[in-house]
Amino acid sequence: MTTSTITKTVFFNATRETVWSFLTERDKIGLWFHPPKADLAAGEDYELMLTRDNGEKVKVCWGSVLEMHGPEKMVWSFILNDSQTTVTWVLEEVLCGTRLTLQHEGVEGIAGEAAAMDLIMSLDAGWDEHFASLRKALS
Numbered sequence: 241m242t243t244s245t246i247t248k249t250v251f252f253n254a255t256r257e258t259v260w261s262f263l264t265e266r267d268k269i270g271l272w273f274h275p276p277k278a279d280l281a282a283g284e285d286y287e288l289m290l291t292r293d294n295g296e297k298v299k300v301c302w303g304s305v306l307e308m309h310g311p312e313k314m315v316w317s318f319i320l321n322d323s324q325t326t327v328t329w330v331l332e333e334v335l336c337g338t339r340l341t342l343q344h345e346g347v348e349g350i351a352g353e354a355a356a357m358d359l360i361m362s363l364d365a366g367w368d369e370h371f372a373s374l375r376k377a378l379s
Contacts, residue, residue, distance in 0.1 A: 244356070245343055245345045245347075246342075246345075246360065246364050246367065247342070247343050247344075248342045248368070248371065249342075250340050250374075251336055251337065251338070251339050251340075252337050252338045252340065252374070252378050253379075254337050254338055254378045255333075255337060255338065256311040256312070257311050258338075258378065259331055259337075259340060260331060262374060262377060262378060263314060263329055263331075264280045264308075264314070266278055266279045266280075268377070269288075271373070271377040272370060272374040272376070272377040273288065273370050273374070274288035274290050274300050274301070275288070275289055276288055280305050280308070281305060281308070282305050282307065282308035283305065283306075284305055285302065285303070285304050286302060286303060286304070286305060286316070287299045287301075287302040288300055288301045301318060301319060301320055302319050303316050303317035303319050304316070306326075312330065312332075313328070313329065313330050313331070314329045316328075320350055321350050323346075323349055325345060325346035325347055326343075326346055327343070327344050327345075328342070328343045328345070329341075329342055340371075342367060344363060347359060347360050348360070
């Protein structure tokens with residue numbers, strides 16, 4: 241099996257600094273993604289939480305912030321199903337505001353070869369949904 245990297249590029253009508261704040265600040269992350277317990281910081285662990293309908297908070301993914309060069313780049317280790325993947329966020333200034341490119345690597349190592357494609361497709365669709373929510377939160 242070859243390595244499969246999910247790559248997403250989205251554009252936002254907002255400054256890099258504003259988009260960066262929505263990637264790193266707890267309350268703003270919670271508007272479009274699973275909220276962490278605290279703001280993200282270089283070298284620190286994070287946990288992304290989901291609140292179930294009954295109010296119970298459940299850790300859905302976790303890892304560490306491996307690199308943070310605001311407002312240009314951030315790299316996370318991203319644990320899913322007890323397997324480590326890597327998510328890299330790159331923000332670039334463009335005419336309309338900010339281009340955000342996400343690369344999610346190592347996904348094929350989470351599941352066996354037969355299940356990997358289903359997982360990759362699920363994560364790919366999930367990032368689309370999260371970016372639609374981010375676009376709405378930024379408007």
